[in-house]
Amino acid sequence: MxxxxxxxxxxxxxxxxxxxxxxxxxxxxxxxxxxxxxxxxxxxxxxxxxxxxxxxxxxxxxxxxxxxxxxxxxxxxxxxxxxxxxxxxxxxxxxxxxxxxxxxxxxxxxxxxxxxxxxxxxxxxxxxxxxxxxDPYANAFMRDPMAKTNLPWALADDTEMKPGVAERKWEIDSLCYPMRLAHDYWKASGDAAPFDALWAEAARTSIRTFRAQQRKDGPGPYRFLRRDKLATETQILNGYGAPTKKVGMIHSMYRPSDDACIFPFLVPANLFAVAALRKLAIVASEAAKDNALATDAKALADEVEAATRAHGTMIDPATGQRLWAYEVDGFGNGHFMDDANVPSLSALAYLGAAPTSDPLFQRTAAAAWSDRNPYxxxxxxxxxxxxxxxxxxxxxxxxxxxxxxxxxxxxxxxxxxxxxxxxxxxxxxxxxxxxxxxxxxxxxxxxxxxxxxxxxxxxxxxxxxxxxxxxxx
Incomplete structure (x- = not known):
């Protein structure tokens, strides 16, 4: 093994x-x-x-x-x-x-x-x-919220490590999945009990973090360097990642595999964020009775969706057809691949980020399941x-x-x-x-x-x- x-x-x-x-x-x-x-x-x-x-x-x-x-x-x-x-x-x-x-x-x-x-x-x-x-930028946490990380690969990370954090790789999907879970639980159970002031404050923090990582007004508070022989473990340019044109998409420094992004606009993660924010809005409105939170979530979802549709696709040179790119930088650069970790391009329908019948999704998923995808x-x-x-x-x-x-x-x-x-x-x-x-x-x-x-x-x-x-x- x-x-x-x-x-x-x-x-x-x-x-x-x-x-x-x-x-x-x-x-x-x-x-x-x-x-x-x-x-x-x-x-x-x-x-x-x-x-x-x-x-x-x-x-x-x-x-x-x-x-x-x-x-x-x-x-x-x-x-x-x-x-x-x-x-x-x-x-x-x-x-x-x-x-x-x-x-x-x-x-x-x-x-x-x-x-x-x-x-x-x-x-x-x-x-x-x-x-x-x-820490909304962390991907993993310790059982004891006052404990320092015990993950050997994270002990010397050059980033703002706080007690309770096990690893601090910023990944958009880390905040999307709790939104999805909250929505699916609410719809399945009709139980509003978990959606209290604590939950609402975390939801607001998640939205603020997404907005900060649009980086419209500067690089934002997150940076990450890891002294590692693997390039997929760290970020270039002093921990802030590759340059981008600020187009309204959310930067993600890491993929759901915990591997570093090549271009910081991870398209499937941005599309997942759109779907997750809309699910958050439903829970905020129906279960938490917080219309302001619901409005904020929907507004950000609309903005990120428009930006991703404008900048997140590419033309497949083999067929001349338009596909979702895997990552882009807003300058017109990007690449096509897919990684098995979810959110992936192949998982957009599963996550509710695209209809299964959508031709753009179908073409993209078919290309991902072919030698068009290097992985x-x-x-x-x-x-x-x-x-x-x-x-x-x-x-x-x-x-x-x-x-x-x-x-x-x-x-x-x-x-x-x-x-x-x-x-x-x-x-x-x-x-x-x-x-x-x-x-x-x-x-x-x-x-x-x-x-x-x-x-x-x-x-x-x-x-x-x-x-x-x-x-x-």
Whole structure:
């Protein structure tokens, strides 16, 4: 197994061997005996969807992956007399705003029927709000809000590190994901309790941060340098990144992979911000009864959307067709690629940032899933999109999941399921990345976000393609 800087921390996940309902005898559950959090609604959903999966190996993987966040990454506590949920990313004992939001997303539709699950959402929404108020530019946080980072790669970073911050890489999506989570929880549960003054102040802070990173009046307060041999870990020009023309798009110094942007206007992240801000406006208006916050969020969304549509596309020289660029600088420079981490160009429909039927999105996603994308890899084990973070030839299962979610073609979806089934390298879990020719060479043995996203795909297919899911591969 290949390990990178996000390798397993000391110790390994204790596993038990109890049979999954309906699984073939050789497929033994990898769920731990001592589980961090259990939701009756999630357990019922696990049984319901498992019964609809015709392939025994996929059914086994779903049984391992779908509850993985609850089983292994949730730490419940109390703060100021209210629930506090700290959700680690898996093999790193820190909370990423992005990952923690995405990790709970597969369960949000069940919140109305499970008070215990609602308590978990209350706890995470509040923890994220407190984290944003510590530092809206940070991507990851410590469990103890007074602790210094213990991440070895972040100890010497040249940036304004505050207590409670684990890593301070400014990524637009770090603030988008909590907005999306809040909206989806509100719509699923009708529960306004989490949307209090703390939440509203964090939301206002997020909007102020987005506006500051439009950089209309100077470089803004954020800079970041890391002494590292990898160019993807640091920023040029004294930590402020490459020059841009200030056109109204939001600067992002890092991608959702935590890799440095080449051009600071990361197009999928800006489009995600547009969708997230509009979702924030709905929660502010309907749940928090804060019309001023809703108006501010909608105004910024409109501005960023207009700027991104004006400056975020490019002409594909191979076809003469217009595509979304991956990154641009506002001067007319940009490049086309896609990175498997979400937000990606391939994930725009999944995030609600583009309709699935939109021709511009369809052309872009098709180009990303082709040799037009320098990070599209095809080997004997599978094909899919990777990125610089794990290196060449390394396919991220996350991209295969997105490709299946984007498709309505049964043959395409079946091929994606075959690739996912081949990707786990005998572990029964979804990994960060695996070698295009050898799935036993992979990164991140314990990556809860990817496990949950696989669970989301199974839920989606159970609803959208039950006959396909119920048939053997």
């Amino acid at each position: 290949k390990l990178n800087r996000r390798s397993l921390i000391a110790g390994s996940l204790a596993l038990t061997a109890t049979p999954v309902i309906g699984a073939a005898p050789r497929f033994e559950s990898k769920r731990p005996a001592n589980r961090h959090f259990t939701s009756p609604a999630v357990e019922r959903e696990l049984v319901r969807v498992s019964a609809k999966i015709g392939d025994p190996e996929l059914r086994w993987m779903f049984g391992n992956c779908y509850p993985n966040t609850l089983d292994t990454t949730v730490f419940m506590d109390m703060a100021d007399g209210k629930p506090d949920a700290f959700v680690i990313t898996g093999d790193i004992e820190c909370l990423w705003l992005r990952d923690s939001s995405a990790q709970l997303n597969p369960y949000v539709h069940l919140a109305r029927e499970d008070p215990k699950l609602r308590e978990l959402f209350h706890g995470l929404i509040a923890r994220q709000a407190r984290s944003i108020l510590i 599209f890899f095809k080997g004997t084990a599978a094909e899919g999109i990777g990125g610089p973070h794990a290196g060449l030839r390394m396919i991220w299962p996350m991209s295969i999941i997105m490709h299946a979610l984007n498709s309505n073609d049964d043959a395409t979806i079946r091929q994606c399921l075959r690739h996912l089934k081949a990707s786990h390298g005998g572990t029964g879990f979804i990994h960060e990345a695996f070698d295009q020719d050898d799935a036993t060479t992979f990164t991140r043995h314990w990556f809860a976000w990817a496990n949950g996203l696989f669970g989301e795909l199974m839920l989606d297919l159970a609803r959208r393609k039950p006959n396909l899911l119920g048939a053997p591969l």
